[in-house]
Amino acid sequence: MTANTLEALSIEPSGKALGAEILGIDFAKPVSADICEAVMAAWADHLVLLFRGLSLDDDQLLETAGLFGGQQEAGSRGYFVKAGFKAGETNNVATRPGVSIITNLGDDGKLESRKAAFGNQPLKWHSDNSYVEVPPTGGLLHAHIVPVNGGGETSFSNQYLAYERLPADLKAAIDGKHIRHDDHRNTTGRLRPTMTAPTSRDDITGPSHPIVRVNPLTGRRALYLGRHYEWPSSFIVELDDDESEALLGELWDHATQDDLTWTHDNWTAGDLLLWDNRCTMHARTPIDFTQPRVMHRALIKGDPVIAA
Numbered sequence: 001m002t003a004n005t006l007e008a009l010s011i012e013p014s015g016k017a018l019g020a021e022i023l024g025i026d027f028a029k030p031v032s033a034d035i036c037e038a039v040m041a042a043w044a045d046h047l048v049l050l051f052r053g054l055s056l057d058d059d060q061l062l063e064t065a066g067l068f069g070g071q072q073e074a075g076s077r078g079y080f081v082k083a084g085f086k087a088g089e090t091n092n093v094a095t096r097p098g099v100s101i102i103t104n105l106g107d108d109g110k111l112e113s114r115k116a117a118f119g120n121q122p123l124k125w126h127s128d129n130s131y132v133e134v135p136p137t138g139g140l141l142h143a144h145i146v147p148v149n150g151g152g153e154t155s156f157s158n159q160y161l162a163y164e165r166l167p168a169d170l171k172a173a174i175d176g177k178h179i180r181h182d183d184h185r186n187t188t189g190r191l192r193p194t195m196t197a198p199t200s201r202d203d204i205t206g207p208s209h210p211i212v213r214v215n216p217l218t219g220r221r222a223l224y225l226g227r228h229y230e231w232p233s234s235f236i237v238e239l240d241d242d243e244s245e246a247l248l249g250e251l252w253d254h255a256t257q258d259d260l261t262w263t264h265d266n267w268t269a270g271d272l273l274l275w276d277n278r279c280t281m282h283a284r285t286p287i288d289f290t291q292p293r294v295m296h297r298a299l300i301k302g303d304p305v306i307a308a
């Protein structure tokens with residue numbers, strides 16, 4: 001069947017707490033308004049969509065972001081620009097501002113020899129760019145080169161369910177409260193270029209977002225934790241340090257339980273993942289540093305965070 005027709009479109013849920021594979025779509029070809037609407041509906045239902053067998057260049061990836069609301073420059077890029085890197089000079093500042101190259105290849109195109117390099121490290125649970133005022137609504141991650149049985153499995157966690165399944169006392173404890181988000185460290189926990197380590201909560205100067213947000217796509221409430229590292233890091237604005245750490249610890253344990261998750265554990269070149277960054281978190285396993293991995297990511301233009 002021809003791709004991008006309603007007849008060809010098929011949705012296969014993962015059977016887990018979120019995630020579905022979508023067949024019959026090729027974003028390299030024109031996508032009509034009714035197909036786009038059907039994919040948006042699947043996105044609202046399943047939160048994370050997997051498309052396979054695609055071959056999108058960066059412009060096509062950005063055009064795909066356009067179907068879901070437009071593109072947004074990654075927050076991380078600005079730190080490298082501030083440190084003096086120019087567009088196209090390094091994988092950390094790709095030629096197109098809307099694209100991030102996530103790879104374990106160095107800027108010379110050779111395998112990064114250090115196991116501890118960013119591109120080889122596991123990534124802690126997080127949602128993308130919670131440390132900016134208007135975080136992206138979603139993300140697209142397209143596999144160009146992936147290791148064979150070499151890690152990089154990507155897990156997602158359903159934060160609607162995380163909120164809905166909170167015990168009543170925890171729901172009451174977070175009602176109306178906010179987290180101030182930490183922008184000092186990248187997703188492996190290392191300091192970003194030009195940043196110095198915070199020594200108190202006064203040094204955490206990222207935006208404050210409500211702990212419970214409403215996704216305008218569905219009207220549903222989701223837990224919105226962002227990211228967290230050892231103190232001092234993101235904290236609950238309305239609580240003192242000890243209370244904040246204790247409550248965040250309970251929330252993080254709750255939000256990353258296995259029965260809230262689905263893992264894409266068989267990445268193949270040509271895969272494209274689309275996730276809703278308002279109501280999911282994601283994490284990845286470490287990568288075999290002897291095998292190349294090249295992923296291109298585009299973030300989808302954000303909408304203001306809506307408090308429940």
Ligand SMILES: [Fe+2]
Pocket residue numbers: 126127128187282
């Ligand atoms: Fe991420």
